[in-house]
Amino acid sequence: MKDEPSERLDPRAKVVWRVSGALNMLPLLAGAGFASYVLLRWVEVSVFIGVLPLLGVLAMAVFSVIVVPGLRWRRWRYEIRPDEVDLQRGVWWVSRTLVPLARIQHVDTRQGPLQRRYGLSTVVFHTAAGANQIPELATPIAAEARDRIAALTREQDEL
Amino acid sequence: MNSEAEPLLRLHPAAMVIGALGTIRRSISATVIPGLVFLFSQGLSPWTIALVLAGLAVLAALAAVWGFLSWRATSYGVVGGSFRLRQGVFQKSERTIPLEHVQSVDTVQGIVQRAFGVYEVRVETAGGGTSEPDASLPALGRGATEDLRRGIEGARREPVGAERESGPEVLRRLSTRDLLVAGATSGQIGVALSLLAVGSQVFDEFFSEAFFRNLVDSLAPNALVLALILIPAVALVAWLLAIAGTVLAHFGFTLSREGDFLYIKRGLLERREATIPLRRIQAVRISEGFLRQPFGLASLRVESAGYGEDAGVSAVMFPLLPFDEVQALLREAAPEFAVSPALRELPRRALRRYVFRALIPALVLAAAGALVSFLVFEASFGLLAIGLLPPFALYGWLRFRDAGWALADDRLVVRSRSLARVTVVAPRRRLQSRSVLQSPFQRRLRLATFGTEVASGGGGSALEVTDLGFDDARYLAVALSARADGRREREGALP
Numbered sequence: 267m268k269d270e271p272s273e274r275l276d277p278r279a280k281v282v283w284r285v286s287g288a289l290n291m292l293p294l295l296a297g298a299g300f301a302s303y304v305l306l307r308w309v310e311v312s313v314f315i316g317v318l319p320l321l322g323v324l325a326m327a328v329f330s331v332i333v334v335p336g337l338r339w340r341r342w343r344y345e346i347r348p349d350e351v352d353l354q355r356g357v358w359w360v361s362r363t364l365v366p367l368a369r370i371q372h373v374d375t376r377q378g379p380l381q382r383r384y385g386l387s388t389v390v391f392h393t394a395a396g397a398n399q400i401p402e403l404a405t406p407i408a409a410e411a412r413d414r415i416a417a418l419t420r421e422q423d424e425l
Numbered sequence: 426m427n428s429e430a431e432p433l434l435r436l437h438p439a440a441m442v443i444g445a446l447g448t449i450r451r452s453i454s455a456t457v458i459p460g461l462v463f464l465f466s467q468g469l470s471p472w473t474i475a476l477v478l479a480g481l482a483v484l485a486a487l488a489a490v491w492g493f494l495s496w497r498a499t500s501y502g503v504v505g506g507s508f509r510l511r512q513g514v515f516q517k518s519e520r521t522i523p524l525e526h527v528q529s530v531d532t533v534q535g536i537v538q539r540a541f542g543v544y545e546v547r548v549e550t551a552g553g554g555t556s557e558p559d560a561s562l563p564a565l566g567r568g569a570t571e572d573l574r575r576g577i578e579g580a581r582r583e584p585v586g587a588e589r590e591s592g593p594e595v596l597r598r599l600s601t602r603d604l605l606v607a608g609a610t611s612g613q614i615g616v617a618l619s620l621l622a623v624g625s626q627v628f629d630e631f632f633s634e635a636f637f638r639n640l641v642d643s644l645a646p647n648a649l650v651l652a653l654i655l656i657p658a659v660a661l662v663a664w665l666l667a668i669a670g671t672v673l674a675h676f677g678f679t680l681s682r683e684g685d686f687l688y689i690k691r692g693l694l695e696r697r698e699a700t701i702p703l704r705r706i707q708a709v710r711i712s713e714g715f716l717r718q719p720f721g722l723a724s725l726r727v728e729s730a731g732y733g734e735d736a737g738v739s740a741v742m743f744p745l746l747p748f749d750e751v752q753a754l755l756r757e758a759a760p761e762f763a764v765s766p767a768l769r770e771l772p773r774r775a776l777r778r779y780v781f782r783a784l785i786p787a788l789v790l791a792a793a794g795a796l797v798s799f800l801v802f803e804a805s806f807g808l809l810a811i812g813l814l815p816p817f818a819l820y821g822w823l824r825f826r827d828a829g830w831a832l833a834d835d836r837l838v839v840r841s842r843s844l845a846r847v848t849v850v851a852p853r854r855r856l857q858s859r860s861v862l863q864s865p866f867q868r869r870l871r872l873a874t875f876g877t878e879v880a881s882g883g884g885g886s887a888l889e890v891t892d893l894g895f896d897d898a899r900y901l902a903v904a905l906s907a908r909a910d911g912r913r914e915r916e917g918a919l920p
Contacts, residue, residue: 350906356862363860364902394730394880395857 271345271352278384279342279402283335286380291327298323344400346414349422351391353398368422369393373415375408391415433500433511439541440499440564445485445492446537447563452484501562503576508548510560520560522548528705530574534696538563544570544698548577578686578700593683596757597743604675607724607745608668610716612844618663675744682758687727689740701740705729707879708851708886709742709762711751715844723748727759730880739881762850764836768829774870775892776825783821787813830875830890830897832904837877839888849888853905855879861898873898877905 298319306316337357345352351370353363373391381387387408388401403411464477494514501510508522532544543564565573599607676693687701710726717723725742746754755763791810798804827842837856840848859877867873875898876889890898 359862359864360868361860361862362902363858364906365858366856366906369857393857395878395886398858 271343271354273344273346275339275342275344275400275402276386276404276407277339278386278404280335280339282380282384282386282402283338284331287331287335288327291323291330294323295320295327342401346411346418348418351398351400351415353400363398365391365393365398366422367415367418370415370419373412373419375405375412377405389415433502433504433509434569436496436499436501436562437541437543437564437566437569438496439538439543440562441489441492441496442541443492443537443563444495445488448488448491449484452488499562501560501573503573508560508577510548510562522560524577527577529700529702530577531700532570532696532698534692536694539694539696542567546570546573574700593681593686593688595679595681597680597746597754599675599678599744603745604672604678605668606720606722607675608671609664610714610720610722610745611667611671612714612716618659620663620666671744675741678741678744680743680754680758687742687758689742699740701727701729701742703759703761706759706762707855707881708849708888709755709759710739711748711848711850713748713846713848717745718846721748722746723751725751725754728879728881728886739886761852762836764833764838764850766831766833766838768831768838768840769893769897771825771828771890771892772872772894775828775872776822778866778870778872778892779825779828780818780821783817783824784814787817828890828892830893830901832901837888837901837905839890841889841891851877851879851888856905859902859905861895861902863895867892867895871895875901 302316302318302320305311305319306313309316334357338355341355341357341360343354348367350367351365353361353365355361355363370391370393373389375387375389377387381402385405386402387405388399389403389408389411390397390399400408400411460477460480464473491514495512498514498517499510499512501508503509503524506524508524508527509519510522511517511519528549531547531549533547534544538545541564543566546562546565548560548562562573673693673695675691677696678691679689681688681690685703687703689697689699689701691697706727707730708728710728711723712726713723722745724744725746726739727742728739742758743754752763752765787810790813791808794810795808798806798808824842827840827846829840831838835853836850837853838848838850840846856877856879859875862874862876863872864874871894872892873895874889874891875893876887878887880886890901893901
């Protein structure tokens with residue numbers, strides 16, 4: 267097994283993850299704001315304790331929006347070899363997954379609204395035991411990867 | 426419309442009765458509550474009772490007519506390489522399933538079917554889910570069932586004339602004694618307990634609370650005595666229920682094989698017959714339950730995949746047999762899975778991770794217990810929870826000791842324990858993806874978790890080795906690659 271797969275995701279992935287991370291944090295922030303409000307207004311704890319929920323969630327949000335996407339992008343690597351697809355991902359829990367092309371049943375590309383805005387796509391490939399994906403590739407590169415996986419899969423079938 | 430040479434066949438006439446009973450059951454469950462409300466709200470006058478009875482009679486008559494009509498409208502057959510089913514009284518439908526998409530032909534014989542000596546036949550394809558069969562024929566006679574089975578499976582099999590005549594060879598039967606032992610050690614007491622809980626609520630409705638209080642007061646004035654009587658009694662009933670459940674499901678369990686198909690027959694009230702094509706078996710699971718391992722007993726399951734993308738089942742292959750005889754049975758039933766190599770153990774440094782992981786719930790409990798008892802009761806009895814630590818640590822050690830893996834003759838063998846000790850055997854060519862996962866703690870100890878999966882019902886079934894050496898994990902990931910697979914297949918293609 268090589269030390270690391272060769273290809274990286276598109277650098278714009280970080281932007282997409284930041285935006286989607288921020289959007290995901292919104293409800294949590296609202297909840298924490300409400301909790302702080304309740305604590306201050308009705309429970310009447312001191313200001314320092316009352317703002318704790320809000321501050322905590324705010325710190326979490328800053329961390330997950332600013333720090334994590336960078337780390338995540340640096341770790342995420344992939345490589346499509348003639349016999350298998352090699353994926354490496356994870357910020358703290360690092361996982362390395364090898365998917366034999368001979369087991370891939372079909373591939374497709376997907377694009378969410380946010381991804382469309384930044385011209386990114388996700389390649390999803392399915393085996394009989396579930397799906398794997400390479401997220402956030404520039405759309406033309408994703409299309410190329412999809413076609414390459416499909417072609418290689420066919421080749422494996424003919425062997 | 427359809428003018429092919431082979432005509433479609435009708436169901437057994439018992440289908441009319443079975444269909445009618447089904448209709449009645451469905452409509453009764455929908456009307457029983459409004460009906461009862463009506464009955465009681467009017468006061469039980471003879472007139473309302475007559476009205477309700479008349480309603481029931483009309484319902485029965487309608488159901489009978491409907492049963493007849495749908496029997497007349499239903500026909501099936503194997504025509505030109507596919508199975509056809511035509512149904513529907515008003516809305517006609519015709520389903521065609523290509524024979525190569527048929528996963529198995531299973532039969533179920535419920536109580537009503539047994540009364541008529543007919544079978545419900547389910548033609549399962551791999552496209553649909555596992556719960557709902559793709560085509561279900563509610564009543565076929567014994568002969569028609571066999572004919573249909575041969576019609577569908579015969580087309581897929583190599584015609585081996587002599588062997589076909591001999592019928593399936595019985596590999597193993599579950600004796601009544603083993604059946605009872607299987608029930609007693611099934612460890613399904615939890616399930617039975619929850620059933621009891623539901624049952625007790627129904628029970629409550631029938632007996633007044635005062636009756637209970639009297640009973641309790643006279644029997645056991647002391648709460649402790651009551652608990653001492655009640656807890657073992659409830660446990661005993663739950664245990665008996667668990668045994669009864671196993672007996673119902675697995676009575677007369679028979680595993681047989683004919684050519685490339687395994688046949689499983691089981692059931693006391695509802696007789697079931699299932700087919701498992703050997704080439705669809707992805708993995709075999711040998712499970713030594715917590716209560717069974719001391720007696721050297723195990724059970725066998727197969728993970729079998731469907732056609733195409735998903736579907737497939739995880740089915741009991743044999744509910745109880747001595748662990749020593751597992752390999753012999755596998756050699757006859759599914760030789761590809763009959764290996765028991767010496768397993769590689771985990772490195773010593775993984776032990777503390779196993780013990781720590783097992784201790785986490787105990788630590789949380791102990792901390793919470795201590796906190797609550799100090800703050801709320803201002804006493805230190807919460808520290809008693811510390812007594813939980815040794816058994817949990819022991820459990821962690823057991824899990825460490827029993828974990829292991831081996832790669833032998835292109836087959837991956839993984840053993841692990843949750844409560845039961847489970848050994849999974851999967852040929853390399855069945856493995857889907859492989860992954861090596863490493864947490865920050867594992868990285869410090871140069872450990873990793875290796876995982877792979879086989880296709881099975883509900884997406885996939887995982888095989889995992891937690892905390893093996895990082896180098897071993899990488900070795901497995903490489904050694905199990907599909908590359909050697911391609912080479913072997915090409916060699917296999919040589920005459």
